Amino acid sequence: MTKKQIVRVTDVTKDFDLGKIVVNVLKGIDLEIETGKYVSIMGPSGSGKSTLFNMIGGLDKPTTGKVFIDEVDIAQLDAYELAWLRCRKIGYIFQTFNLIPVMTALENVTLPMTFAGTPGEAAVSRGMELLVQVGLEGRHGHKPAELSGGQQQRVAVARALANSPSIILADEPTGNLDLKTGEEIISLLKEMSEEQGVTVISATHDYKMLNVSDQVIWIRDGRVDKIQDRDELEIHTGGMSS
């Protein structure tokens, strides 16, 4: 089987016009991400990681260059198609969890299914299934405020998986968590990616992520610094994790 590319980014640049000065955050990025891989985008803050991330998620449009998801140029999509893409193809996980505070865990998970038009009962049973998968059995009736940070992020993982997307975009999923819960979330993501063949793309500067990544993309100063596969990586991690 030939390896399929789920995400292709070609020569993307992005400028932010701040009125007096124009900041070019991305200076020409080329990337190809294969289906089913666990990819980490690493880089210091301000390197354009999050910007690149928003491009892949279709949240922002590049100044020049193209982003393809499943061989579809997302610049060509209208608002309706973009919403469809975000709903069915992409699952988001945020640094700040971003659960809807007035909804219970279950309702948060079923929300994307409502957007996708899944009938109520099917959505509820799938929601319960997902909550069990992420290890939150019996907590479905709790509001986000009644859950710990790690549990909230688990709800967010379940929510991201709701419509069986092909890509999960995780923007610093462990940024607001302590070491141990962060590790739990990472291994949960890894598990989900292996079980369901989902491509996980995560932006991070958390070195714990490296151990589970199939591929690491280093971003520095708006350019791709280097792309390392897992086997090349092992050599380096010893030195860096200290």
Next chain:
Amino acid sequence: MSYKSIRARFFRSLITTLTLVLAVSFLAFSQISIDIADAMLVSGDPVFQRSLLQSGYDILPDSTSLAASPKQRWIVVLSLLVCVVGIINAQLMSVTERFREIGTMKCLGALDRFIVRIFVMEASIQGFAGSVAGAFLGGTAACMGAIFRFGTDITTILPWSGLFTSLIIAIATGMLLSLLGVLYPAIMAARMQPVEAMRVEQ
């Protein structure tokens, strides 16, 4: 879901609703007062007609209805106008407060019309509750006022169907105002780009 959002921000919803209650009750009050005065006029009872004149109504010979004076109408319109501005203000705040929530929903694939629907639903619930409360408050106040001024005899000639129509009109106006007030904030929320919503710091 809208119900829950309202409950979570109960106090502010209450203020929004209260603006509406006051405006609608004023509308209902003036409408129903006129209804009652009309009924007194039509009844042809000289006692009622005299007391109408005494309380400052100008009765033209042969007329069967007492239209509200232009000044009175202006005051009602102004109060409704102020009410709409108040609602727009409150709803705009509610949109800004929920930027992150809206952005998250958009990231999850919510269509613009879904976002609009959330706000419109909330506004209709508030509008309905506020209008009904306001209409009955105003109606009761008008009836009580009439009884106080013209004596209990008035209860025999109360024009029930006319009062009912006035109440319905007041409630419908209130709902309309509430929806009018939410329209701009809701469209603003729906037009927002998801990234912008994510950038807002909490």
